[in-house]
Amino acid sequence: MADILGDIVEALQLIVSGNPEILGIVSRSLLFSGTAVILAVLWGTPLAMLIAMKEFRGKTLIKTFLNTLIGLPTVVLGLILFLIYARSGFLGFLGLIYTPAAVMIGQSILVTPILVSIGVSAIESVDPEIISLSRTLGASESQAQMAVLKEAASGIILSDLASFNRAIGELGVVLLVGGNIAGGGNRTDVLTTAISRNIQIGEFGLAIALGILLVIILFTINMIVAALRKADYLVELAKAPYLRLKRYRETK
Amino acid sequence: MMITVAELKNVTKAYSNKIALDAVNLQIREGEILALLGPNGSGKSTILKILAFVETPTSGEVLFQDEKVNFKNTEKERMESTLVFQKTTVFGTSVYNNIAYGLKMRKVPKDKRDREVKKALEIVKLEGFEKRNARKLSGGEQQRVAIARALVLKTKLLLLDEPTANLDPKNAGIIEEAIDTVNRENKTAIVMATHNMFQAKKLPNRIALMDEGKITEIGSPAEVFGKLSKNLARFAAVDNTFTGTAKSTTSGTSKVDVGNGVQIEVTAQKQGATAVFISPQDIILSKTAVKSSARNVFKGRITEIKDLGSLVKLKVEVGKPFMVQITKHSFNEMGLCLNAEVFITFKASSVQVL
Numbered sequence: 001m002a003d004i005l006g007d008i009v010e011a012l013q014l015i016v017s018g019n020p021e022i023l024g025i026v027s028r029s030l031l032f033s034g035t036a037v038i039l040a041v042l043w044g045t046p047l048a049m050l051i052a053m054k055e056f057r058g059k060t061l062i063k064t065f066l067n068t069l070i071g072l073p074t075v076v077l078g079l080i081l082f083l084i085y086a087r088s089g090f091l092g093f094l095g096l097i098y099t100p101a102a103v104m105i106g107q108s109i110l111v112t113p114i115l116v117s118i119g120v121s122a123i124e125s126v127d128p129e130i131i132s133l134s135r136t137l138g139a140s141e142s143q144a145q146m147a148v149l150k151e152a153a154s155g156i157i158l159s160d161l162a163s164f165n166r167a168i169g170e171l172g173v174v175l176l177v178g179g180n181i182a183g184g185g186n187r188t189d190v191l192t193t194a195i196s197r198n199i200q201i202g203e204f205g206l207a208i209a210l211g212i213l214l215v216i217i218l219f220t221i222n223m224i225v226a227a228l229r230k231a232d233y234l235v236e237l238a239k240a241p242y243l244r245l246k247r248y249r250e251t252k
Numbered sequence: 253m254m255i256t257v258a259e260l261k262n263v264t265k266a267y268s269n270k271i272a273l274d275a276v277n278l279q280i281r282e283g284e285i286l287a288l289l290g291p292n293g294s295g296k297s298t299i300l301k302i303l304a305f306v307e308t309p310t311s312g313e314v315l316f317q318d319e320k321v322n323f324k325n326t327e328k329e330r331m332e333s334t335l336v337f338q339k340t341t342v343f344g345t346s347v348y349n350n351i352a353y354g355l356k357m358r359k360v361p362k363d364k365r366d367r368e369v370k371k372a373l374e375i376v377k378l379e380g381f382e383k384r385n386a387r388k389l390s391g392g393e394q395q396r397v398a399i400a401r402a403l404v405l406k407t408k409l410l411l412l413d414e415p416t417a418n419l420d421p422k423n424a425g426i427i428e429e430a431i432d433t434v435n436r437e438n439k440t441a442i443v444m445a446t447h448n449m450f451q452a453k454k455l456p457n458r459i460a461l462m463d464e465g466k467i468t469e470i471g472s473p474a475e476v477f478g479k480l481s482k483n484l485a486r487f488a489a490v491d492n493t494f495t496g497t498a499k500s501t502t503s504g505t506s507k508v509d510v511g512n513g514v515q516i517e518v519t520a521q522k523q524g525a526t527a528v529f530i531s532p533q534d535i536i537l538s539k540t541a542v543k544s545s546a547r548n549v550f551k552g553r554i555t556e557i558k559d560l561g562s563l564v565k566l567k568v569e570v571g572k573p574f575m576v577q578i579t580k581h582s583f584n585e586m587g588l589c590l591n592a593e594v595f596i597t598f599k600a601s602s603v604q605v606l
Binding site (some may be wrong): 127 | 304306327330331334335337339341343344345353354357358401402405
């Protein structure tokens with residue numbers, strides 16, 4: 001018991017002291033997952049627009065498939081990517097295995113289904129009249145589509161944040177294709193893999209410190225999501241006293 | 253010499269299960285207000301969508317400013333024709349951004365845009381609303397934003413689909429005034445769909461009667477309403493419009509027997525076949541018979557309730573169905589519900605005899 005308490009105290013000291021090892025791991029996590037999400041946004045957003053706005057055969061099938069992929073265990077995707085990246089694999093010649101690039105591409109593939117799924121729902125929930133409305137006001141086809149995307153903005157941002165959430169918290173892909181390399185110029189260890197490694201080697205203080213930081217990051221992202229969802233509500237709340245006054249005056 | 257802004261030549265629009273427009277020919281003249289009058293599903297909205305170039309005709313051709321329209325690419329034409337939908341749709345952003353949208357598409361510089369938006373807001377009496385969130389406005393105000401967003405573009409052709417349907421008289425009045433202003437000041441040709449007889453008589457230069465995808469009658473309001481006796485039955489589908497036989501009474505008014513035992517008293521001296529219209533706003537609804545000077549009192553039941561935000565539209569069956577419009581406040585206060593027994597009352601002078 002005393003050991004655990006001691007480890008927690010050590011963890012807090014490590015966080016407060018701004019330990020460079022910890023800072024490095026945290027910034028690597030943010031960088032890898034951030035880049036992964038940006039990559040996923042680049043191909044996921046057009047894909048979401050396509051699925052949401054165009055009518056085609058097999059649309060339901062694709063949507064169901066994407067929803068299935070959301071639940072795919074990360075270790076399974078990690079395995080698939082490992083087989084592709086490995087020296088003898090399909091893309092082995094690129095020499096990506098155990099590099100930061102492998103981690104970022106892997107994570108971006110991992111989050112694509114979640115990004116596209118939420119994006120599709122956000123775009124589909126936009127009033128279908130918006131396209132015609134923009135066209136009657138002189139918009140070209142692509143401008144009209146941009147108008148729809150703008151209407152879906154809060155849902156799209158939500159999908160990006162949820163993707164980042166998933167990326168930074170996952171272990172399977174980053175472990176299998178990144179290799180959890182903790183030294184040299186091409187370090188690939190991130191929060192989740194570093195926690196796992198430090199537990200194995202008995203560095204509980206460090207593991208706990210990283211765990212706390214991971215929770216803080218996840219909590220912050222979720223707070224942003226909640227704030228976005230509540231933004232409208234807060235505006236309403238701020239206006240409430242004024243509206244009450246107005247109603248009071250009207251009844252008088 | 254009349255200048256034609258747009259022309260439909262033998263235009264047919266068929267959807268998979270229904271013909272919406274059946275070989276329609278129509279010319280829209282510069283600076284005129286043309287009302288398309290007819291029941292729901294008669295093809296009014298389809299004509300408007302084709303003239304706004306957001307719907308492609310199945311056959312026939314459309315001329316716009318003397319040029320044949322190629323519906324595969326209508327970007328150029330869409331800059332000169334705009335449509336305000338029946339169902340009010342606003343972008344989920346500020347009133348300014350809503351109204352400036354079309355100007356941005358036309359690459360109008362910011363300072364001019366600001367001035368134009370301000371002017372458009374004045375026309376619809378929403379001065380100072382620039383920064384408000386359009387979605388947070390009342391239904392009537394949103395519809396006024398939609399009108400301002402269209403008229404700010406100063407297009408050759410302005411198309412309005414039931415611009416005042418489901419609005420209270422105050423908002424409807426502001427919109428009618430705005431339509432009149434734009435038509436007068438910019439010489440914009442306006443085509444509006446309506447099933448409000450009253451509006452059709454008041455605003456337009458010409459009326460086109462529509463029924464089952466065809467234009468059955470077209471001309472000045474006086475001409476069209478004058479000829480009505482020939483196809484009165486066509487009007488029966490329009491809200492609160494009834495056809496029947498008129499007989500003058502000894503007191504100088506007339507009674508129109510519209511069937512099912514319903515006799516409507518009107519102030520005009522009239523004999524023979526005629527049609528009458530009563531605006532839903534002019535009907536008083538009560539739970540008991542009201543003693544008043546109004547000549548028309550009928551007892552009936554509520555058969556339909558339609559929530560329009562601050563207003564409620566009710567269908568009251570008194571032998572013939574009457575649409576009645578009351579405020580939500582009265583509706584709640586009176587504790588009305590489906591099948592409730594009510595009385596409707598209206599003055600003989602509120603009845604429009606066509």
